Structures are given as C-alpha cells and as structure tokens.
Amino acid sequence: MDFNDTPEEAAFRQQVRTWLDANATRKSDDKTSIRARVDDPELLKKAKVWQDKKAQAGYARITWPKEYGGLGGTPIQQVIYSQEEANYLVPLGFFDIGLGMCIPTLMAYCGPEVLGRYVKPALHGEEVWCQLFSEPAAGSDVAGIRTRAERDGDGWVINGQKVWTSGAHYSDYGIIITRTDPGVPKHQGLTMFYIDMKSPGVEARPIKQISGAANFNEVFFTNVRVPDSQRVGEVGQGWKVALTTLMNERLAVGTPAGGVDVDELLELARDTELEDGPAIRNASVRGKIAEWYVQSQGLKYTKFRTLTSLSKGQQPGPESSIAKIVAAPKMQDLGAFAMELMGQAGIMTRDVPGAGAFQQQWMFGAGFRIAGGTDEILRNIVAERVLGLPQDIRVDKDVAFNELGKK
Amino acid sequence: MNFDFSDDQKMLKEQVRKFLADKCPMKVVRRVLDGDETHAAEVWAGMAELGLMGTAIPEAYGGTGLGPLELCVIAEELGRACAPVPFSSSVYLVTEAIKRWGSEAQKKAWLPRLADGSAIGTLATSEGPQAPTPKSVRVSFADGKLNGIKVPVADGEAATVAVVLVNSGGTGARSLSLALVDLTNGGVARTRVATVDPARKHAQITFSDAKAELLGGKGKGVQLLNELYDGAAVLFAFEQIGGAEAAMWMGRDYALQRQAFGRVIGSYQAIKHKLADVYVKTELARSNAYYGAMMYAEGGADLPIAAAAARVAATDAYDFAAQENIQTHGGIGFTWEADTQFHYRRSRLLALAIGGPTAWKEKLVTRLERKNAA
Incomplete structure (x- = not known):
C-alpha cells in the first residue's frame, strides 16, 4: 500500500512536467491568485x-x-x-463540457463528415460547446423537457427555453434535446440535435444567482431553423443519446477546488474568542471539526481508491459516487458554522476572517447541492445502482406527454 | 497509486470470509449469545488451524510473520460475521502489547501460545462507569502483587493472560503502568457481568495478591496505552466496517422482500435514501481506515491522526448501519428471533471498546492542533 506512481506513471509525470515547465508558469503559493472570473473575455482568449x-x-x-x-x-x-496542470497558472474550464460531454456524444452517433468538421476545432479550443438539456420545468426529471422541434421541409424548427446552461453566451455550438413527438410517453418523443449558437432566434441571457454572480444562462429559442443533417441519433431516440452525454457528465463533474475546509476552520477557531474563551477550546466546536475532518479525509482517500483502480486499468468501483453527496452539504454546513463562530458579524461578507470565503462557501453550497444531480437524485442513484433497490414508481411512464397532468 | 490491499491479502480475506460463512453463521452467534459458553470454541480452534491468531507474530515466536495489513482484512471479516471469539482482546491488544514491550522471557512465555490460540489474552483497563485515569484507577501494583477490581473485562473468563492498567505509585500520569498477569495462577477471581452484547462475554476480575510483572516500564501506562490504542483503532475500524456492511446488506435484503402499501419498502425513497446514507458512511469509513492501515503498516508519523479518523468514521458508520437496519426491518427487527440484534449489540460494544467516539474526536483534534503547530 502506497501512494507512489508505477515506473511508467512516474515517467509520464516527468514528461508532463517537463512540457508544462517549458510552456506555462508555475503557480505562486498564493491561493487567491487563481480565482479568475470565468466570463472575463480576455480569459477566454487566453x-x-x-x-x-x-x-x-x-x-x-x-x-x-x-x-x-x-x-x-x-x-x-x-x-x-490534470494533477500536474493544477500546479500551473493556466486558464481552464471552458472546454470541459464540449470535450467531456458534447463531442463524445457526437462520436457515438455521428458520421465521419460531422466528426471531421467539429472534433478538431473543439479540441484546439477554436470552438466552444455547451449542453442544452435542463429547462424551467425539467430539472431532475430532465426527460420532461418541453422545447419543441417540428419538421419543416428538410429541416426542423425549434421553439422553447433552456436553463442553467454554462457558457451559452460564449459558446459556438451546443447539443440540444428537444421534444419532437408530444403524443407519446415522455422518454419516447425526444430527439437530439447539435446547433449553431449564432443561429437567428437563439438568445442567451445570464441568470443572476442568489450569490449575486451569474455563472449560468437561460437560453431562448424562437423559430430557430436546424437542418436535419444536424440531428444526433434517430428521431425519437433522444433519451438514449442524452444518457450517453449524462454518463460522461458523471465523470466530468467534480468537487470545486480552492474553497475553505477544515484547516481554515481550525485556524478560525484558534483565532476566535467565544464568551467562554477561544473557540478551539469549546468541546462542541472540536466535535464538529473532527466530524468534518473525517469527511474531508474520507473523500480524499476515496479518490485515491478510485485512482488505484484506474492505475491498475480497472473500472473504478461504486465508491466514487459518494463524493458530491458528502462534499456539497459539508460545504454548506461548514460555511454556516464558521459564520456562527464570528458572532453577529458572521453576516458580513468582507471585513471578517477569511475575507468572506466562509460566507461565499455557505452561499454556493446551496447551489452545489443541486447542480449536476441533487442530493436526492444522487441518493437514488446509490440506492438503485449500488444497492440494487427498485427505481421510483413512475406514474407518467405509459402516458402520452401531452396528456400528463390533465386528470 | 497503489492504495489497496495486495492480491495475497485479498485472498486471505476471501479465505477467512469463507471459513466464517461456513463455521460461524448467525446461528453460532445466537448460540453464544443465548448460552453459557464464553466464546465459540470450535470457531476459535478453526481460526487457530488457519494460523490467524499468529498473523502478526514473528515466526521465531511461532507466528506466520505477516503484519498489520493482514490483520486488517481478518478484522473486517470477523466484523462481518459478528464472530463470538476473543480475537480483538487477544490479538489486537495483548499480543501487540507483549510484542512491543515484553521482555524476551515474556515474549517466549506468551507469544507462541497466543499464536496457536492455546492462550487467550485480555486487556483490563476499566474500573466501572468512568474513564480509567490516574485519578480513578485503583487496581494497585506493588512488590510484584496485584490488588483490586477490573470491570468489565472483555473475554475475561476465557482469558489466560491479561495486560492490566495499574496504579504503580507516584502521582499524575506517571502513577499508571501496564502489568502482565498470568490469570491461571492464584489470586484471580472472575465473575460474569451482564452486558448489551452477551455474544462476547465480559467479566469482573478481582485480583488478590495476584502475581504480576510490569510491562514496558514503570510509569508509562498512559503513554503505552495510547500507542497501543492507535494500532488497535485501525483494526477495530475494519471490524466495524465489516459489521456495517453486513448490517447494510441485511437491511437491503429485507427492504427488497417486505411489502407495505402495495409495494416493496425498498422502493420508497425514505428507505432508499436511508440505506444510501449507510453506504456513504461506510465508504467514508473504509477510505479513512485504508489510510490508517497504511500508516499502521509502515509505522508512519501520521498514524495517530489516521487512526483517530478511522476510528471516528467507522464507529459512526457501524452505529448508524446497525440502528437503521433495525429501523428498516420495523417491528420484526426488534424481536429476539431476528438477526438484527447482533449488529446492534456489537456496534455499541465496539464503539466503546477502546474509548468512545467523543473521546476519539477529542484526540483527533488535539493531534491536528499539534500537527498544525509543528
């Protein structure tokens, strides 16, 4: 048992390091310097x-x-x-959705002509892709989407609205799931397309979140014309295609890095006076620190177990599915608790210990528990796929989509 | 990255699992729980044949010369089976204590017998409902004689040798020492005490001028016990994880079979999410325990922190798994005839065995503070 690379892995790591040293700048130890804004236009260029x-x-x-x-x-x-690249000051995050989800979906369903046209520009960062799945009325139940695609000559016309689309405003292309037949049960009437985001009738508007930031968009489609050649998979097979995309999402979504965790909480507790003395001497504070430490370490070493499987060329075990279930509520709870230690001033977002990082974590935690699979959906996934428990009962399973909710 | 047990260790695990599935099914646990026997002697004998008790004992002393990682995989399987045998007392604690601090004569006298299972060890620290501290420990050691009462002592009736936390004179932490006692000599009276888990019998031991020797030097009791507990915490964690997994699957199997309101209860999110939470806690515990195992095996400087984290996580996982297993079963889970009780009982026994979760959380944070200050 050890954390060491195999000789081959060590050689590869060295090769990567040499290349990164020659082509990028190593990060300073200053954690805050990496907090770059995603929607800075200069950053996208870089x-x-x-x-x-x-x-x-x-x-x-x-x-x-x-x-x-x-x-x-x-x-x-x-x-x-990725481990090595994380040590360098390089702008990341714009291409993960395209290369991690959209292009692999095209690879699974499109011919050499389409791939010959789109794969290389996406890989080289010339074209950015986004994923247009969620809708205001279709979140966890994403098969409940209402955006319509209707036949029109040799093409299709799309009308509707998508939401929570990362990077829609700077994306060149997107894959979009639409309803092509509302007369059949919801999973059967779906069709996937890829779409030029600069098409007439496509409008992306940023969504202001409760944190005040706008990391996502809602995207409106008004009579957007799409040629049939941009269909991905068969008509009515959109759900199957979407599952390919979502399977790739599970591999792509991780824990956001750079937040505050137990070390920072420990430091805060050491520096904060409560009514009965330093917070770090308070038994209930110590108990909480211990519990979150165990969670953090548990996730860290769970990841190491997954990496071990990869290193041996095996499929990772189901244990990797627990990460977000643990990390997201912890992010929220730890932030809230740290704020409490600051007393009434815990509501302030600037002139407080951590310069507002705990407050920000508490705020983002509420969103992280929802993004990329809610706590509840993730528990369903563990229960069904790991423990083999039955799927939830689906009352809409055999009902035509346009008959739903009419009773 | 090689953060896993070796193929050989996994084979050993499989071997122990099969042995216990065959020789130590739940009806054996029930027999010991219901009956008068101190432990399942035939299971213990079978384990001796497999050489399990001598796993971490050097070959020169009659063991197989393997190490902590092999003990971890054995511990997990014993936990899964709720095995009614004195393995933790004899192997995690007493064998380790004698290996580490015994004189050559003490090692020669005890290790070969502990290895072949003919001797059973127990660690006696508690003296009633409070933590054993320099203030509360009254069992005294003077002139090679032990006097006083220890209660409860795990496997105290079956044991042939004990490591006892004693007051050896002086003040403060330096007043405590470890003493080694041959329980088959005179001056030792044992009576059974009632506990929540009679599948692992506990005793009150009264020492009246019992012959004893110090183990590991006078006045070092507190320090040695802490060191001993760090290694043992990792092994207990694996035992707890094995138990937690068994309880989880027991609950899951029942949820797939029991119907209510026209469908199996495992199709309700209240049950699905509960069992998913058991899985999450168990995996967190397993990952922490792996790191503990790695530190224990290599004698890493991070062992005190890793062991405490493993202990806290595994105690939480097993307590939760065992109690939610009963909850998933509903009324039938609270009956004597159900097997749910074995894990519920064992989870609390193991949670308290070398100090409860509150004490271990405190140790963990103290050690984190020390590490961050360094």
Whole structure:
C-alpha cells in the first residue's frame, strides 16, 4: 500500500512536467491568485491559446485515440496530467463540457463528415460547446423537457427555453434535446440535435444567482431553423443519446477546488474568542471539526481508491459516487458554522476572517447541492445502482406527454 | 497509486470470509449469545488451524510473520460475521502489547501460545462507569502483587493472560503502568457481568495478591496505552466496517422482500435514501481506515491522526448501519428471533471498546492542533 506512481506513471509525470515547465508558469503559493472570473473575455482568449498548445502536444484529451487528436492514453495518465496542470497558472474550464460531454456524444452517433468538421476545432479550443438539456420545468426529471422541434421541409424548427446552461453566451455550438413527438410517453418523443449558437432566434441571457454572480444562462429559442443533417441519433431516440452525454457528465463533474475546509476552520477557531474563551477550546466546536475532518479525509482517500483502480486499468468501483453527496452539504454546513463562530458579524461578507470565503462557501453550497444531480437524485442513484433497490414508481411512464397532468 | 490491499491479502480475506460463512453463521452467534459458553470454541480452534491468531507474530515466536495489513482484512471479516471469539482482546491488544514491550522471557512465555490460540489474552483497563485515569484507577501494583477490581473485562473468563492498567505509585500520569498477569495462577477471581452484547462475554476480575510483572516500564501506562490504542483503532475500524456492511446488506435484503402499501419498502425513497446514507458512511469509513492501515503498516508519523479518523468514521458508520437496519426491518427487527440484534449489540460494544467516539474526536483534534503547530 502506497501512494507512489508505477515506473511508467512516474515517467509520464516527468514528461508532463517537463512540457508544462517549458510552456506555462508555475503557480505562486498564493491561493487567491487563481480565482479568475470565468466570463472575463480576455480569459477566454487566453484559454483558447492554452487549449491549442495542449492539443498540439496531444495533452488536450489524453484518452482519445490519436486519429481524433488524442494521445491514445489511459485514464490514469489523464489524471496525472490534470494533477500536474493544477500546479500551473493556466486558464481552464471552458472546454470541459464540449470535450467531456458534447463531442463524445457526437462520436457515438455521428458520421465521419460531422466528426471531421467539429472534433478538431473543439479540441484546439477554436470552438466552444455547451449542453442544452435542463429547462424551467425539467430539472431532475430532465426527460420532461418541453422545447419543441417540428419538421419543416428538410429541416426542423425549434421553439422553447433552456436553463442553467454554462457558457451559452460564449459558446459556438451546443447539443440540444428537444421534444419532437408530444403524443407519446415522455422518454419516447425526444430527439437530439447539435446547433449553431449564432443561429437567428437563439438568445442567451445570464441568470443572476442568489450569490449575486451569474455563472449560468437561460437560453431562448424562437423559430430557430436546424437542418436535419444536424440531428444526433434517430428521431425519437433522444433519451438514449442524452444518457450517453449524462454518463460522461458523471465523470466530468467534480468537487470545486480552492474553497475553505477544515484547516481554515481550525485556524478560525484558534483565532476566535467565544464568551467562554477561544473557540478551539469549546468541546462542541472540536466535535464538529473532527466530524468534518473525517469527511474531508474520507473523500480524499476515496479518490485515491478510485485512482488505484484506474492505475491498475480497472473500472473504478461504486465508491466514487459518494463524493458530491458528502462534499456539497459539508460545504454548506461548514460555511454556516464558521459564520456562527464570528458572532453577529458572521453576516458580513468582507471585513471578517477569511475575507468572506466562509460566507461565499455557505452561499454556493446551496447551489452545489443541486447542480449536476441533487442530493436526492444522487441518493437514488446509490440506492438503485449500488444497492440494487427498485427505481421510483413512475406514474407518467405509459402516458402520452401531452396528456400528463390533465386528470 | 497503489492504495489497496495486495492480491495475497485479498485472498486471505476471501479465505477467512469463507471459513466464517461456513463455521460461524448467525446461528453460532445466537448460540453464544443465548448460552453459557464464553466464546465459540470450535470457531476459535478453526481460526487457530488457519494460523490467524499468529498473523502478526514473528515466526521465531511461532507466528506466520505477516503484519498489520493482514490483520486488517481478518478484522473486517470477523466484523462481518459478528464472530463470538476473543480475537480483538487477544490479538489486537495483548499480543501487540507483549510484542512491543515484553521482555524476551515474556515474549517466549506468551507469544507462541497466543499464536496457536492455546492462550487467550485480555486487556483490563476499566474500573466501572468512568474513564480509567490516574485519578480513578485503583487496581494497585506493588512488590510484584496485584490488588483490586477490573470491570468489565472483555473475554475475561476465557482469558489466560491479561495486560492490566495499574496504579504503580507516584502521582499524575506517571502513577499508571501496564502489568502482565498470568490469570491461571492464584489470586484471580472472575465473575460474569451482564452486558448489551452477551455474544462476547465480559467479566469482573478481582485480583488478590495476584502475581504480576510490569510491562514496558514503570510509569508509562498512559503513554503505552495510547500507542497501543492507535494500532488497535485501525483494526477495530475494519471490524466495524465489516459489521456495517453486513448490517447494510441485511437491511437491503429485507427492504427488497417486505411489502407495505402495495409495494416493496425498498422502493420508497425514505428507505432508499436511508440505506444510501449507510453506504456513504461506510465508504467514508473504509477510505479513512485504508489510510490508517497504511500508516499502521509502515509505522508512519501520521498514524495517530489516521487512526483517530478511522476510528471516528467507522464507529459512526457501524452505529448508524446497525440502528437503521433495525429501523428498516420495523417491528420484526426488534424481536429476539431476528438477526438484527447482533449488529446492534456489537456496534455499541465496539464503539466503546477502546474509548468512545467523543473521546476519539477529542484526540483527533488535539493531534491536528499539534500537527498544525509543528
């Protein structure tokens, strides 16, 4: 039992480090310097340049076959690359959805012409992709979408609204799931397309979140014309296609890095006076610190177990499914508790210990418990896939979509 | 990254699992719980044949010369089976104590017999309903003689040798020492005490001028006990994780079979999410325990923190798994005839065995503070 690389992994790590040293700047130890805003236009430009460099070296998508511009490498090599890249000041995050979800979906369902046109520009960062699935009335139950695509000559016309779309305002293309037949049960009437986000009738508006930031968009489609050649998979098979995309999402969604955790809470407790003395001497504070520490370490070493499976060339076990169930509520609870330690001043967002990081964590925690699968959906997934318990009863299963809710 | 047990260790685990499934099904646990026997002697004998008790004892002393990682996989299977045997007392605690601090004569006298299971060890610290501290420990050691009462002592009736926390004179932490006692000599009276888990019998032991020797030096009792508990915490954690998993699957199997309101109860989110939470806690515990195992095996400087984290996580997981298993079963789970009780009982026994979760959380934070200050 150890945390060491195999000789092959160590060699690959060294190769990656050498390349990164030659092409990027190492991060300073200052954690705050990496908090770059995602929607800064300069940052996108820089990210595109960096993505192109990576693609030329084969590092943009290490597990993809060489014919698509990958390295034909292993998942553990991808992990090693990401671990090393995290030590450098490079702009990331714009291409994960496109390369992690959209393009793999095209790869599974589209022919060489489409792939020849879109894979390379996406890989090199020339074109950014987004994923248009969620709707105001279809969140956890994403098959309940209402955006319509109707036949019109040799193409389709799309009308409707998507929501929670990351990067819609700077994306060039997107994959969109639509309802093409409301006369059949909900899973059967869906069809997937890819779409040019610059098409007439597409409008992206930022959503202001409770945190005040706007990381997502709602996207409106008004009589947007799409040629049938941009259909992904068969008509009516959109759900099957969407599952391909979502399967890739599970691999892509991780825990947000750079937040405050137990070390910062411990420091806060040491520096904060309560009525009966330093917070760190308070038994209930100590108990909480211990519980969150155990959770943090548990997640860290669960990840190490997953990496071990990858390193051995095995499928990761089901244990990797627990990460967000634990991390998201912890983020919220730990933030709230830290605020409490600050007394009434805990409501202030600037001139407090941590410069507002705990307050921000508490605020974002509320969203993180929902994004990419709610706490509840994730528990269903564990119960069904790991423990083999039955799926929830679906009362809408055999009812035509346009008859739902009419009783 | 190689954060896993080796193929050999996994094979050993499988072997122990099969042995226990065959020789120690729940009806054996029930027999010991219901009956008068101190432990399942035939299971203990079978384990001796497999050489399990000598796993971490050097070959020179009659063991197989393996180490902590092998003990971890055995512990997990014993936990899964709720095995009614004195393995934790004899192996995690007494064998380790003698291995580490015994004189050559003490090692020669005890390790070969502990290895083949003919001797059973127990660690006696408690003297009633309070933590054993320099203030509260009254069992005294003087002139090679032990006097006083220890209660409860795990496997105290079956044991042939005890490591006892004693007051050896002086003040403060330096007043406590560990003493080694051959329980088959005179001056030792044992009576059974009633506990929540009679599948692991406990005793009150009264020492009246019982012959004893110090183990590991005078005045070092507190320090040695802490060191001993760190390694044992990792092993107890694996035993707890095995138990938690067994309780989880027991609840899951019942939820797939029991119907209410026209469908199996496992289709309700209240049950699904509860069992998912058991799974989450068990995996958190397992990951912490793996790190504890790694630190224990390599004698890493991080062992005190890793062991405490493993202990806290595993206690939480087993307590939760055992209680929610009964809850999932409903009324039938509260009956004597149901097997749910074994895990409920054992989870509390193991939670308190080397100090409860509150004490271990306190240790964990103290150690984190020390590490951060360094």
